[in-house]
Amino acid sequence: MSSLVRRKIPTPERMRVWVRSGGRCAVCGRYLLEGKLTHEEFSLGELAHIVGQQTTKGSPRGDYDLPVAERDLAENLMLVCADDHDEIDRNGALDTLTVDRLRKIKHSHEDWVRRMTGLDRSRGTAVVRMIGAVRGNVVELSKPTASAAVLHSDDRFPEFPLSYEQYGFEIDLRHLPAEGTEIYWTAATAAIDEVIEHKLNQAVRGEHVRHLSLFAFARLPLLVYLGSRLDDTYEVAIYQRHRSTNGWAWPEVTSVPAFAVESPPIDESADAGEPVGAALVLNVSGTIQPDELPQEVADLPRHVMTPVGQTPGVETISSPAALDAFTETVRALLSRLEVTDKHLSVLHVFAAMPLSAGVALGRARDPHVHPPFLIYDRTDSGYTPVLEIS
Ligand SMILES: [Zn+2]
Secondary structure (H helix, E strand, C coil), X not given: CCCCCCCCXXXXXXXXXXXHCCCECCCXXXXXXXXXXXXXXXXXXXXXXXXXXXXXXXXXXXXXXXXXXXXXXXXXXXXXXXXXXXXXXXXXXXXXXXXXXXXXXXXXXXHHHHHHHHCCCCCEEEEEEEECCECCECCXXXXXXXXXXXXXXXXXXXXXXXXXXXXXXXXXXXXCCCCCCHHHHHHHHHHHHHHHHHHHHHXXXXXXXXXXXXXXXXXXXXXXXXXXCCCCCCEEEEECCECCCCECCXXXXXXXXXXXXXCCCCCCCCCCCCCEEEEEEEECCCCCCHHHCCHHHHCCCEEEEEECCCCCCCCCCCCHHHHHXXXXXXXXXXXXXXXXXXXXXXXEEEEECCHHHHHHHHHHCCCCCCCCEEEEEXXXXXXXXXXXXX
């Protein structure tokens, strides 16, 4: 290599590469204007040739078909740190780090920089994660996983504001004992209250938060509870984990289901003064049979929601639009009940639905006008009431 006469790369081309790469190594993403140890300002970036600068053997990937005059242009250069530059040019790496592979790495990094730096800064979203167990199962829901889903699904910056080590708003229920018992529900709702009241609401009051991206994996009653604790001063985008992809980004689905509610006829003869309960059965991801409902609820008026023209299944809610359609149907039902069932004392809720719909259900309830929800949890011995939302 030392025998080669290295040409100096023209300043405009150097500048192009630095700007396109956002000052970061195209391979490892390291910021290249600051030392790792001293945090002093240094220029640690190097420009690596994709097709070698020379056509001679000692120049890595130099035997590729590209006119020499084009080899010092930004298109053929990538900004990298010294370590990655060294590895790219090692003899042993040349078979793996081919011209095509390096071009892909460069373009994907430069596209990402351009996209990120082009986002409107007012379009930030605060990420809220709630992680619990569902019948002993826990899923991966790290900060990078949530970020990737937001960037894929929404034109917003994921933010993890305010908190300890910038982990954002995290409700961790994994350490709670005795999943599904009364102690568990009490401890879990307290953990939710703690984060919502002391961290989130404080950030909202400080106007740091205008939009939330919510990721939650826990028992369904807790998702309804979480939804009920969010207020209307900010928008909320709700995410769920998809079995089809094992990921949290919404898949590209365009068809939106409609939902319908079958309600009992209005009983004009009912004693107007007597408060009564009603049952709400939400058959979204599965179907709850009438004989599965507990005895004490069996005789109550029953409102049953199902998707129109399709069998309830795990894919019924596969897009934010489908979730909106679900929420609208719940809201319409609650508004109708306000008029027709003025004396409704409690709504017994039985739900076979995805977790995102749990959050949406809790959020749809207006505490000033709607009856309390009594949320039932499905266990081996049937449905039992576990949480009241009032
Ligand atoms: Zn690097």
